[in-house]
Amino acid sequence: MKQEHKDQVQAAVDALRARFAVGKVKNFYFVACGGSQATMMPIQYMFDRETPIPSFIYTANEFNYAKPKAFGPESVVITVSHSGTTPETVAAAQTATDCGALSIAFSNVVDSPLWKAAGYPIHYDHGPETDMTDRNNAVLYDLAFSILTIIDPDQAARWEQGVADIDKVDGACKATWDIYREVAESFATANKRAPLIYTMGSGVNYGEMYSLTSCLFMEMQWIHSNAIHSGEYFHGPFEVTDYDVPFVIALSCGVTRHLDERALAFAKKFSERLLVFDEEKFDFNGIDESLHEYFAQWILGVTVRSFVDKLAHDRGHALSVRRYMWQMEY
Amino acid sequence: MKQEHKDQVQAAVDALRARFAVGKVKNFYFVACGGSQATMMPIQYMFDRETPIPSFIYTANEFNYAKPKAFGPESVVITVSHSGTTPETVAAAQTATDCGALSIAFSNVVDSPLWKAAGYPIHYDHGPETDMTDRNNAVLYDLAFSILTIIDPDQAARWEQGVADIDKVDGACKATWDIYREVAESFATANKRAPLIYTMGSGVNYGEMYSLTSCLFMEMQWIHSNAIHSGEYFHGPFEVTDYDVPFVIALSCGVTRHLDERALAFAKKFSERLLVFDEEKFDFNGIDESLHEYFAQWILGVTVRSFVDKLAHDRGHALSVRRYMWQMEY
Numbered sequence: 302m303k304q305e306h307k308d309q310v311q312a313a314v315d316a317l318r319a320r321f322a323v324g325k326v327k328n329f330y331f332v333a334c335g336g337s338q339a340t341m342m343p344i345q346y347m348f349d350r351e352t353p354i355p356s357f358i359y360t361a362n363e364f365n366y367a368k369p370k371a372f373g374p375e376s377v378v379i380t381v382s383h384s385g386t387t388p389e390t391v392a393a394a395q396t397a398t399d400c401g402a403l404s405i406a407f408s409n410v411v412d413s414p415l416w417k418a419a420g421y422p423i424h425y426d427h428g429p430e431t432d433m434t435d436r437n438n439a440v441l442y443d444l445a446f447s448i449l450t451i452i453d454p455d456q457a458a459r460w461e462q463g464v465a466d467i468d469k470v471d472g473a474c475k476a477t478w479d480i481y482r483e484v485a486e487s488f489a490t491a492n493k494r495a496p497l498i499y500t501m502g503s504g505v506n507y508g509e510m511y512s513l514t515s516c517l518f519m520e521m522q523w524i525h526s527n528a529i530h531s532g533e534y535f536h537g538p539f540e541v542t543d544y545d546v547p548f549v550i551a552l553s554c555g556v557t558r559h560l561d562e563r564a565l566a567f568a569k570k571f572s573e574r575l576l577v578f579d580e581e582k583f584d585f586n587g588i589d590e591s592l593h594e595y596f597a598q599w600i601l602g603v604t605v606r607s608f609v610d611k612l613a614h615d616r617g618h619a620l621s622v623r624r625y626m627w628q629m630e631y
Numbered sequence: 632m633k634q635e636h637k638d639q640v641q642a643a644v645d646a647l648r649a650r651f652a653v654g655k656v657k658n659f660y661f662v663a664c665g666g667s668q669a670t671m672m673p674i675q676y677m678f679d680r681e682t683p684i685p686s687f688i689y690t691a692n693e694f695n696y697a698k699p700k701a702f703g704p705e706s707v708v709i710t711v712s713h714s715g716t717t718p719e720t721v722a723a724a725q726t727a728t729d730c731g732a733l734s735i736a737f738s739n740v741v742d743s744p745l746w747k748a749a750g751y752p753i754h755y756d757h758g759p760e761t762d763m764t765d766r767n768n769a770v771l772y773d774l775a776f777s778i779l780t781i782i783d784p785d786q787a788a789r790w791e792q793g794v795a796d797i798d799k800v801d802g803a804c805k806a807t808w809d810i811y812r813e814v815a816e817s818f819a820t821a822n823k824r825a826p827l828i829y830t831m832g833s834g835v836n837y838g839e840m841y842s843l844t845s846c847l848f849m850e851m852q853w854i855h856s857n858a859i860h861s862g863e864y865f866h867g868p869f870e871v872t873d874y875d876v877p878f879v880i881a882l883s884c885g886v887t888r889h890l891d892e893r894a895l896a897f898a899k900k901f902s903e904r905l906l907v908f909d910e911e912k913f914d915f916n917g918i919d920e921s922l923h924e925y926f927a928q929w930i931l932g933v934t935v936r937s938f939v940d941k942l943a944h945d946r947g948h949a950l951s952v953r954r955y956m957w958q959m960e961y
Contacts, residue, residue: 328685335866346697353701355658355685360862366887367676367834371683389862497827497855504697514857515867523871525827527844527857532690532719536665537845539955541853557696567961625869631897 302434302443302467306424310440313405313421314447317377320403321451327375329356332364332393336516337381337407340437342508343598344379344445350556352452361389365396374401379444381406381437383427385413394418407440433471438599442467459591466588470596474603476584485608488547488576493615495574497525498547501564503532504557505598506580509605513549517609521620531560539567547574549608551601554580555594578604632764632773632797636754640770643735643751644777647707650733651781657705659686662694662723666846667711670767672838673928674709674775680886682782691719695726704731709774711736711767713757715743724748737771763801768929772797789921796918800926804933806914815938818877818906823945825904827855828877831894833862834887835928836910839935843879847939851950861890869897877904879938881931884910885924908934 320326329348331341338360348356357369361380364372372378378397382390385408395418397404406419409427416422423444426435433439446463453460492498498518502510507530514528529538531550542548548568552561558581568575580597588596613620625631650656659678661671668690678686687699691710694702702708708727712720715738725748727734736749739757746752753774756765763769776793783790822828828848832840837860844858859868861880872878878898882891888911898905910927918926943950955961 335863338863338866349687349699349701350697351700355687355701357679357685360860360866362862362890363833363860363887366889367680367885369679370681371679371685387866503693515863520867520870525855525857525871527855530690530693532692533665533668533845535956535961536668536690536717537850539961540850540953541855542955555697557693559696560692563961567955571955623870625872625897625901626865631865631869631893 302439306435306440306443309421309423310444310447313423313444314451316403316421317448318451320375325375326354326377326452327373328354328371328377330364330369330372330376330378330397331356331358332361332378333381333390334361334387336512337383337387337390339508339512339516340381340441341379342511343505343595344441346505346508347445347595351449351456354452361387361393364393365389372402376402377405378402379405380415380419381408381441382413382415383409385410385415387415391415391418405444407437433474434467438602439467439470442599459589462589463592463595466592466596469586469588470599473584473586473588473596473600476586477600477604478607480582480584481578481604482607485576485604486611489608489612490615492547492574493612495524495547498549499527499529500549501529501531501534501561501568502551502553503530503560504553504555505594506551506553506601509598509602510549510551512602513605513609517605517620520623520626522609522613522616522618531557531564534564535567542568542571544571544573546572547576548572549576549605550578552577552579552581553594554583554597576608632769636765636770636773639751639753640774640777643753643774644781646733646751647778648781650705655705656684656707656782657703658684658701658707660694660699660702660706660708661686661688662691662708663711663720664691664717666842667713667717667720669838669842669845670711670771671709672841673835673925674771676835676838677775677925681779681786684782691717691723694723695719702732706732707735708732709735710745710749711738711771712743712745713739715740715745717745721745721748735774737767763804764797768932769797769800772929789919792919793922793925796922796926799916799918800929803914803916803918803926803930806916807930807934808937810912810914811908811934812937815906815934816941819938819942820945822877822904823942825854825877828879829857829859830879831859831861831864831891831898832881832883833860833890834883834885835924836881836883836931839928839932840879840881842932843935843939847935847950850953850956852939852943852946852948861887861894864894865897872898872901874901874903876902877906878902879906879935880908882907882909882911883924884913884927906938
């Protein structure tokens with residue numbers, strides 16, 4: 302990770318440490334939209350599991366218009382916007398700053414409106430030509446693990462290991478794609494004319510499935526979709542399952558694996574079109590086993606993206622094509 | 632409301648009051664599956680808005696397998712299962728009881744497993760032949776407003792009014808259906824062969840849209856769907872909008888109305904198949920204006936159900952038909 306990124310994370314962490322020392326870290330609000338919100342879902346999940354300090358995730362305008370009553374000067378608000386211009390996310394960061402909350406923001410654009418609205422802006426790089434350790438997930442995980450080191454000191458060694466293991470993710474993603482390339486590309490080709498593909502997952506993976514549904518399928522491919530929580534599948538959604546209804550299913554290597562396995566066992570019986578990413582088969586490239594669950598969703602995300610690259614190619618529908626986004630005012 | 636239901640709610644409220652008086656109400660967990668979870672989403676939203684005590688909602692097995700660290704003896708856990716047999720919901724209620732948390736459960740079946748697992752079980756009636764004030768929403772709202780009276784005493788008069796206004800909902804639903812019948816039934820007939828219908832809403836209404844998607848469309852009609860949050864629409868999902876893609880959109884009369892209006896204004900331009908339920912046009916039958924937002928989603932739910940009755944009729948697909956649910960082990 303670049304020193305610039307390290308320093309920006311460190312400044313936010315130092316500010317949090319000072320507040321935490323005087324009992325002024327009452328709750329965490331993760332606030333963003335679409336894919337940026339999805340990027341923080343696993344972090345919110347991790348905080349929910351690992352710390353008794355309440356944490357919440359909101360799409361930005363829900364936070365802005367239906368302000369939670371627990372929000373205040375002792376809150377920590379973490380925002381993400383790639384361009385740094387998403388108006389509702391900028392507004393949330395500004396509200397946090399104005400009320401005296403700790404306002405931390407991630408953006409690809411230095412000096413963007415979001416950058417200026419937050420007290421502690423953090424830059425990340427983007428695109429295949431950049432180092433994996435400088436991209437959004439890397440800086441976000443670095444911040445998250447660093448915060449956990451402070452608020453969960455009993456497991457400080459584990460969280461410090463997490464920071465160190467960020468370096469291993471690039472290798473893990475490459476090795477995992479080698480494992481999944483054939484099955485994922487075959488599924489892409491076989492389903493290139495599918496008008497609808499469901500996604501399913503649970504726990505730490507739900508955000509990645511949400512992102513696959515909302516951003517990759519609906520936004521970038523105009524494929525109808527819905528991110529079904531594995532725990533909800535049997536309580537309604539499973540009735541749409543049929544031989545020709547495709548699903549992409551993430552099997553967690555973490556504590557919610559049972560939910561995914563149960564959903565998969567059923568889906569297998571009635572759909573002939575399943576693409577299953579089983580995190581227990583991932584190559585973790587030496588990442589500490591106690592952190593596999595949390596890192597797996599990141600590796601999953603990179604793997605899913607490679608799958609969608611093939612799908613887009615076979616459909617002749619470039620991922621950059623939009624009919625509304627950036628084409629008009631809305 | 633029947634005295635039996637009143638008494639059961641009162642017992643739970645008294646237990647909560649005793650705990651609250653000694654500072655032992657640290658957080659609220661709303662835990663259930665599918666439609667039962669959806670029924671509690673507006674309550675969790677209301678608590679989030681109206682009280683600084685953190686509240687969370689989980690599908691039951693996510694709560695069971697990925698236990699939040701803040702859960703403990705000072706938690707309040709509220710569960711719902713219609714039959715009282717949903718194993719994961721029963722397990723959640725039992726876990727709450729066993730650890731000394733306040734475990735409150737709603738079920739249509741007295742002495743069901745859920746009933747026995749919870750410290751404070753509350754019965755509700757079901758079906759068109761029963762009084763609206765004894766059904767699930769009524770007892771749930773009665774409990775919610777009664778709890779707010781305790782934990783938000785500054786607004787006690789408002790919450791007591793809420794309890795009283797439950798009696799007005801039946802009249803409001805009937806009058807509102809009179810307003811919406813024609814447009815809703817026309818939409819149902821026009822879209823009876825639609826393989827997919829999206830739903831969209833925000834804030835207090837999101838749960839109702841989730842229920843419409845997961846239970847009414849996917850489960851009971853085998854119609855593909857996704858409940859899009861109005862605040863997320865522009866951050867991915869809107870790219871699937873097209874002239875022949877149908878949407879059911881709820882326009883809140885509450886604080887998140889702006890999100891819905893913005894989404895609707897766009898959807899109107901590119902889809903010719905919109906069914907819009909505008910809560911500002913609802914007949915509230917004298918319900919206190921300060922409570923319109925919270926009651927509107929309940930009236931919306933009843934209205935939506937009448938719309939789906941017509942859709943099911945025109946499709947020749949009875950709402951009671953299932954191919955998997957209750958037909959086999961899963």
